[in-house]
Amino acid sequence: MSDEKTFLQQYDQGDYERPSVTADIVAFKLSGEDSGNYRRNVQTKLSLLLIKRNGHPYRGCWALPGGFLNPGETIEQCALREAEEETAVKPVSLMSIGLFSEPNRDPRGWIISNAFVSVMGAVDVPQHAGDDAGDAQWFDVLFEPGENGDDVLTLSCGEITLRAVVHEDSSAFGMSSFSIKDSGQLAFDHAKIIAKALSALRSSARDFEVIFDFLPEKFTLTELQNVQEAILNISLQPANFRRKVAGYVEETDEYTSGAGHRPAKLYKRKREEVR
Amino acid sequence: MSDEKTFLQQYDQGDYERPSVTADIVAFKLSGEDSGNYRRNVQTKLSLLLIKRNGHPYRGCWALPGGFLNPGETIEQCALREAEEETAVKPVSLMSIGLFSEPNRDPRGWIISNAFVSVMGAVDVPQHAGDDAGDAQWFDVLFEPGENGDDVLTLSCGEITLRAVVHEDSSAFGMSSFSIKDSGQLAFDHAKIIAKALSALRSSARDFEVIFDFLPEKFTLTELQNVQEAILNISLQPANFRRKVAGYVEETDEYTSGAGHRPAKLYKRKREEVR
DNA sequence: CAAATAGTGTCTCTAAGACAATATCAC
DNA sequence: GTGATATTGTCTTAGAGACACTATTTG
Numbered sequence: 001m002s003d004e005k006t007f008l009q010q011y012d013q014g015d016y017e018r019p020s021v022t023a024d025i026v027a028f029k030l031s032g033e034d035s036g037n038y039r040r041n042v043q044t045k046l047s048l049l050l051i052k053r054n055g056h057p058y059r060g061c062w063a064l065p066g067g068f069l070n071p072g073e074t075i076e077q078c079a080l081r082e083a084e085e086e087t088a089v090k091p092v093s094l095m096s097i098g099l100f101s102e103p104n105r106d107p108r109g110w111i112i113s114n115a116f117v118s119v120m121g122a123v124d125v126p127q128h129a130g131d132d133a134g135d136a137q138w139f140d141v142l143f144e145p146g147e148n149g150d151d152v153l154t155l156s157c158g159e160i161t162l163r164a165v166v167h168e169d170s171s172a173f174g175m176s177s178f179s180i181k182d183s184g185q186l187a188f189d190h191a192k193i194i195a196k197a198l199s200a201l202r203s204s205a206r207d208f209e210v211i212f213d214f215l216p217e218k219f220t221l222t223e224l225q226n227v228q229e230a231i232l233n234i235s236l237q238p239a240n241f242r243r244k245v246a247g248y249v250e251e252t253d254e255y256t257s258g259a260g261h262r263p264a265k266l267y268k269r270k271r272e273e274v275r
Numbered sequence: 276m277s278d279e280k281t282f283l284q285q286y287d288q289g290d291y292e293r294p295s296v297t298a299d300i301v302a303f304k305l306s307g308e309d310s311g312n313y314r315r316n317v318q319t320k321l322s323l324l325l326i327k328r329n330g331h332p333y334r335g336c337w338a339l340p341g342g343f344l345n346p347g348e349t350i351e352q353c354a355l356r357e358a359e360e361e362t363a364v365k366p367v368s369l370m371s372i373g374l375f376s377e378p379n380r381d382p383r384g385w386i387i388s389n390a391f392v393s394v395m396g397a398v399d400v401p402q403h404a405g406d407d408a409g410d411a412q413w414f415d416v417l418f419e420p421g422e423n424g425d426d427v428l429t430l431s432c433g434e435i436t437l438r439a440v441v442h443e444d445s446s447a448f449g450m451s452s453f454s455i456k457d458s459g460q461l462a463f464d465h466a467k468i469i470a471k472a473l474s475a476l477r478s479s480a481r482d483f484e485v486i487f488d489f490l491p492e493k494f495t496l497t498e499l500q501n502v503q504e505a506i507l508n509i510s511l512q513p514a515n516f517r518r519k520v521a522g523y524v525e526e527t528d529e530y531t532s533g534a535g536h537r538p539a540k541l542y543k544r545k546r547e548e549v550r
Numbered sequence: 551c552a553a554a555t556a557g558t559g560t561c562t563c564t565a566a567g568a569c570a571a572t573a574t575c576a577c
Numbered sequence: 578g579t580g581a582t583a584t585t586g587t588c589t590t591a592g593a594g595a596c597a598c599t600a601t602t603t604g
Contacts (some may be wrong), residue, residue, distance in 0.1 A: 003331065004332055004334070006329045007330075007331040007332070008331065008332060008382055008383065011383045011384070012577070016295070016343065017346050018293040018294060018295055018296070019293065019296055019344065019346075020291070020293055021293065021294055021296065021387070024568070037553095037554090038603090038604090039553065039554050039555085039602095039603075039604085040553090040554070040555090041554085055282075056278065056279045056282040056283065057279055057282070057283060068291065069294065069376070069387075071292050071294075071378065071385060071419075072378050073378065074376045074377055074378070075374050075376040075387070076376075093445075093447040093448065094447065095447055095448035095450060096373050096374065096450075097370050099350050099371065099374055099389050101344070101349045101350040102349055102353075103346065103347050103348065103349070107283055108283065108286050109286070110346060112296070112344075112350070114374050117448070119449075128590085137369070170368075171484075172368040172369065172370060172488075173368065173370035173392070173479040173485055174479045174482055174485060175370065175371075175473075175479075200448075204448040204449045204450075207449055209446075210448055210449060213447075214570075220556085221556085221557090222555075236594090237593095237594065237595070237596080238555095238556080238557075239557080239558075239594090239595090239596085240593065240594055240595080242556095242557075242558090242593095243593085244592080244593075257602085258552085258602095258603085259555075259602080259603080260554065260555085260602075260603045260604070261553075261554040261555040261556075261562085261601075261602055261603075262554080262555055262556045262557080262600065262601035262602050262603095263555095263556080263601075263602060264555080264556055264557090265556085265557090307595090312580095313576090313577095314575095314576075314577085314580065314581050314582080315580095315581070315582090316581085316582070322595085395559095403589080421593075460590090494587075495583085496583085496584090497582080511567090512566095512567065512568070512569080513582095513583080513584080514567090514568090514569085514586085515565095515566060515567055515568080517566045517583095517584075517585090518565080518566080519565080519566075532575085532576095533575095533576080534575080534576080534581085534582075535575075535577070535580075535581060535582085536574075536575055536576075536580075536581040536582040536583075537573065537574035537575050537581080537582055537583045538574075538575060538582095538583080539582080539583055539584090540583085
């Protein structure tokens with residue numbers, strides 16, 4: 001039957017209204033922060049890339065980087081392209097956290113957005129990101145329970161502090177959704193996107209295999225622990241952590257050196273053999 | 276500054292090309308199947324709703340129900356509407372499993388689709404679903420590892436058996452993605468959508484809170500166990516299962532009766548107190 | 551040697567799995 | 578009583594958390 005060919009040639013998508021589609025990136029960075037004392041270890045922190053809006057709408061507010069889906073690319077390719085443009089670093093992996101499609105989420109018109117989480121390790125020093133005229137900046141992230149069951153998102157960068165309040169409403173199938181109670185200085189519905197991103201990142205960061213992607217090939221167990229602690233915002237006993245992670249890593253014969261204390265053995269991720 | 280108002284009035288979304296957006300529903304049903312013997316319990320099975328395509332393209336193939344996103348609605352509302360239209364049952368909860376956006380996934384043009392999983396319990400007897408002229412049918416689901424690391428999806432409904440082969444390629448952030456090795460008689464990229472749906476459903480079905488949504492208000496512990504076993508395709512020891520679930524349920528003073536064996540106590544889900 | 555981190559040993563407690571045994575109904 | 582499922586009890590083992598202790602480097 002060659003009807004099919006004819007059918008497709010004559011097929012017309014019609015002039016139904018169609019939305020513009022974008023990909024927004026919730027780009028996290030794990031940064032080590034030096035603390036004066038030469039022998040004290042750097043502390044690992046989680047920070048988030050935001051861009052200050054110069055134009056309308058939400059002029060002067062801070063927004064997630066993102067951009068429009070072009071014909072011929074997948075939404076993942078679009079997200080990858082945008083993330084790379086903004087951070088000058090190719091993300092190792094992207095996790096979709098859903099399509100945000102409230103009809104009025106963007107005052108400019110019908111624009112729906114698929115949001116992605118990307119995490120880059122402290123290794124991938126993004127020198128060129130956030131440097132252009134100060135309109136892109138990395139914010140320290142704090143996301144904690146607040147009053148009456150709300151969650152408070154605090155983003156700080158030097159003098160600037162953004163504070164948003166969201167509420168976790170449904171947790172269908174283990175994936176939380178949030179509604180905005182106070183957007184603060186965050187543009188659009190980005191407060192709820194960030195909240196969902198953090199919630200998704202935290203639940204996946206319990207899996208060591210996920211964490212490995214945020215570290216260089218060789219790492220110390222303390223570094224590994226710091227990364228997990230920074231993301232989950234928890235604190236663990238080194239002894240217990242080491243036992244837990246033992247099955248996922250293998251030793252190398254290299255050590256760190258130069259710090260003012262006992263050197264640490266470097267490990268690498270243990271790859272499962274192909275069955 | 277009332278520039279913003281002016282700006283928005285003059286804003287033009289431009290004539291960039293935009294995709295059509297659809298929601299596809301991976302609608303599962305938990306059905307009990309009688310087995311002749313009056314005293315033997317019914318067995319719980321997982322089945323999936325598919326629709327036989329009458330028109331081009333993929334004429335004669337089986338496809339997931341779905342439909343276009345309309346202006347003024349969210350993608351969740353769209354999914355809910357489509358699911359209700361097809362199954363005559365309002366789904367209790369929907370889980371998004373991602374946006375499928377391969378440019379050539381639909382031969383008719385640039386059509387991207389957000390897929391959702393929906394599960395209805397054996398309670399919500401969908402009498403009217405799958406009855407219209409036999410072009411919608413519930414298929415028994417089997418999804419198991421096959422040769423060289425592939426996964427085999429077998430869907431059967433009476434005489435009809437569909438068989439697709441997929442391969443789990445990346446598992447970034449714990450969420451698997453699949454590529455199609457053999458679509459069988461499944462239309463479009465629906466084989467990979469179904470695979471991802473099953474994989475997502477299985478990982479969330481380890482959580483009892485999720486399972487409760489698939490059962491009536493009052494249930495026996497064996498029913499609860501059967502549902503989890505049907506979804507995860509596993510088999511557990513009743514004694515161990517009961518201990519595990521004990522903290523999530525509370526007793527009622529009602530019992531089942533009429534079966535050819537010892538009656539079972541009915542339980543209900545234990546709701547957490549509001550803190 | 552002192553400061554700081556790296557790494558080990560051991561105890562307890564909990565949860566999961568295996569398996570055996572008892573309870574109760576419809577016919 | 579018989580066949581079927583419901584329900585309980587116990588043993589073992591694996592893993593997480595708490596905590597105290599030892600090891601090694603640089604200045």
